[in-house]
Amino acid sequence: MDISFEARVGARPFACGDTYTGLGTTATAFEPMDFRVFLHDVRLVSEDGTEVPIALTDDGVWQKDGALLLDFADKSGQCTNGTAATRTHLVGTVPEGNYRGLRFKLGLPESLNHRNPTLAPAPFNDTTLFWGWRYGYVFLRVDGRTTGLRSGYVMHLGSMDCPPAEPGQPYGGCTLPSRPEISLEGFVLEQSRVVLDLANLLAGANLDANANVPNTSIGCMSQKEDPDCAPVFTRLGLPFQDPSEAVAAQTFIRLE
Numbered sequence: 001m002d003i004s005f006e007a008r009v010g011a012r013p014f015a016c017g018d019t020y021t022g023l024g025t026t027a028t029a030f031e032p033m034d035f036r037v038f039l040h041d042v043r044l045v046s047e048d049g050t051e052v053p054i055a056l057t058d059d060g061v062w063q064k065d066g067a068l069l070l071d072f073a074d075k076s077g078q079c080t081n082g083t084a085a086t087r088t089h090l091v092g093t094v095p096e097g098n099y100r101g102l103r104f105k106l107g108l109p110e111s112l113n114h115r116n117p118t119l120a121p122a123p124f125n126d127t128t129l130f131w132g133w134r135y136g137y138v139f140l141r142v143d144g145r146t147t148g149l150r151s152g153y154v155m156h157l158g159s160m161d162c163p164p165a166e167p168g169q170p171y172g173g174c175t176l177p178s179r180p181e182i183s184l185e186g187f188v189l190e191q192s193r194v195v196l197d198l199a200n201l202l203a204g205a206n207l208d209a210n211a212n213v214p215n216t217s218i219g220c221m222s223q224k225e226d227p228d229c230a231p232v233f234t235r236l237g238l239p240f241q242d243p244s245e246a247v248a249a250q251t252f253i254r255l256e
Contacts, residue, residue: 001054001189003042003102004089006256007035007072010199017077023199024207026148030198033078033143033152036129037196038108040067044094044187045101052099054092061122062087067108069123072196078145081128102187102194102255106157106236107139107179113159135162139178142198148208154219155202155232161224176243178222180236184255192255201252204231 007014009023009030016032023030043051056063062071071087073079107113108124113136117127129138140157161175184194210218211227220229224241233240237250 001094002089002091004193005070006088006193006195008195008197008199010197014072014198015077016073016075016079020199023146024202024205026206026208028146028148028207030153030202030207031078031145032073033145034081034141035072035143035198036082037070037106037140038067038123038129038137039070039090039104039106040109040112042068042090042092042104043102044097044099044189045103045185047098047100051103052094052097054090054094056090056092059091063090063092064121064123065112067112067123069129070196081141081143082126099187099189100185102184102192104182105179106182107159107177108137109179110173110177113137131156131158134164135159135174142201144207146207149210149218152218153207154217154221155205156217156219156221157232157236158222160222176224176239176241178238180238180250182250182253184253186255195254195256196252197254201232201235203251204234 009020014035020030042054045051056066056068058064062069068090071082073082074086075084114133117125117130136159138156138158142155143152146153157178159174159177213225216223216226220226220232230240235251237247239245239247
């Protein structure tokens, strides 16, 4: 089986080298620099509500150990990270049946998140998607040059509040794991496609100016102290500063 994913910016397909207008709270112009995302724990939902895991096919490039990397940036225009190759679908197997929904988690599971990318197999071997052993991988990377931030606005999603591991333990748990659960009802196998819409993701963010808060990054790099992260986390359906806070449904990803 094959599930297609399409990157969009509003009504337009995402493409490196294009310029998009009307983004964020300032309706800025946006020139893509990167757009990649990890997914894992992919499941179909049967007619009776049972979740059926999809066995992802290990291909040595994009899929491994139940996780996958989607890459919408092809190194044209301002896109300089990653590879010229793109990946816009997943491949796996699932028992025959009638299915009505698709669910997955954005990011990597804790078991894959804390490792050395220089020794890891693909797709976990790209150091531009890695922060460090303690915090792990960048689950979602969106970079773009805007009218106000010519060096680039960045949105890097990853785990927060990650204490050092206890002695003898391989890694420590993170208080804010930042792995949104995506649930898409009405999925039709071999017909539906999954749309990731940057215009929706960034709708509440000021992409032209950075919050004047010391020791925070341009844009959002998943820091609790950075108010620039709050509107993006809201659209991902994630708590921002307190794991117990109530969150609204995500608006970044939808079915068509």
